[in-house]
Amino acid sequence: MELTDRIGSRLKLRDFHIVLAVAEWRSMAKAARHLAVSHPVVSRAIAELERELGVRLFDRTPQGVEPTVYGRTVLNRGFAVFDELRGTVKDIQFLSDPTTGELRIGTNTAASALLAMVLDKLSFQRPRITFRVKLGDAPTLHYHDLRERNVDLLFGRVVELDKEDVNAEVLFHDRLYVYAHASNPWTRRRKTTLKELVHEPWVVPPPDTYAGALFADAFTASDLPIPHITVASHGMVLQNELINTGRFLSVLPWSFLKFSGKPLGLKILPIELPIQPRPVGIVTLKNRTLSPVAKLFMERAREVTKSLGKEKK
Numbered sequence: 001m002e003l004t005d006r007i008g009s010r011l012k013l014r015d016f017h018i019v020l021a022v023a024e025w026r027s028m029a030k031a032a033r034h035l036a037v038s039h040p041v042v043s044r045a046i047a048e049l050e051r052e053l054g055v056r057l058f059d060r061t062p063q064g065v066e067p068t069v070y071g072r073t074v075l076n077r078g079f080a081v082f083d084e085l086r087g088t089v090k091d092i093q094f095l096s097d098p099t100t101g102e103l104r105i106g107t108n109t110a111a112s113a114l115l116a117m118v119l120d121k122l123s124f125q126r127p128r129i130t131f132r133v134k135l136g137d138a139p140t141l142h143y144h145d146l147r148e149r150n151v152d153l154l155f156g157r158v159v160e161l162d163k164e165d166v167n168a169e170v171l172f173h174d175r176l177y178v179y180a181h182a183s184n185p186w187t188r189r190r191k192t193t194l195k196e197l198v199h200e201p202w203v204v205p206p207p208d209t210y211a212g213a214l215f216a217d218a219f220t221a222s223d224l225p226i227p228h229i230t231v232a233s234h235g236m237v238l239q240n241e242l243i244n245t246g247r248f249l250s251v252l253p254w255s256f257l258k259f260s261g262k263p264l265g266l267k268i269l270p271i272e273l274p275i276q277p278r279p280v281g282i283v284t285l286k287n288r289t290l291s292p293v294a295k296l297f298m299e300r301a302r303e304v305t306k307s308l309g310k311e312k313k
Contacts, residue, residue, distance in 0.1 A: 016078040026064040101293035106142035109236040111156030113260040154283040171305040173277035183246035187267040203231040221274040
């Protein structure tokens, strides 16, 4: 009998649970206490699983145990199995009561205004759904969260369109614009050139970030020196506070300025940056079943952004 056929009848979820616990606690004794079973039960389960698979899952050391390369493979599959089981329970709860559910979303500050519109519409229709939003400024960090199944999907700038393990749905393309508070004298100019703004005070993300690099590229592509960045920061609150003084300039996506610019007293300067629009969309993990709540979110996101691709920006 082939190993794949034999393991299907002998491998149990309890085995995965024990392997995960041993890896987490780095000790069979501690894992046993955590699982409320005896130490021999844990040792025997690991030994039997190693015998069935024909490989060593853990290296025993004086300091404890460490997963081998084979053990890490089992761990990765185990995480996926329990994630799917949790998703099954949530789906059943949703189907028995469609007004409830939970969705974990990874996003960045630039997409927060657009995300707020989607959540507003969906929460109005399904008020008992809970949305847990993990906010960050570097979208690539959230890809780790997605792969570790700490979030259900990503919403915002898409940076990994061609990765084999993710599905990326582009909703529209967003362009960066220079903006300032309405009290800034530059907002009263009908015509402005990028050259005139080189020596103005700027608050933008650090140069080693994606947004900071785009900012620098805009000036380089225009054969201009990169401006001195007065304040380099990811913090949106700090950025807005400085913009509100009426002295500073910065850059933000058109979608953010469209939905939040007026309430915040922000205005776009009449400058076309030589930067290609960036894809904005939803990223999910391949081979991971989407929950009903995730599917609802994606439907509302498509509705909210449908007109954005058609509007002249």
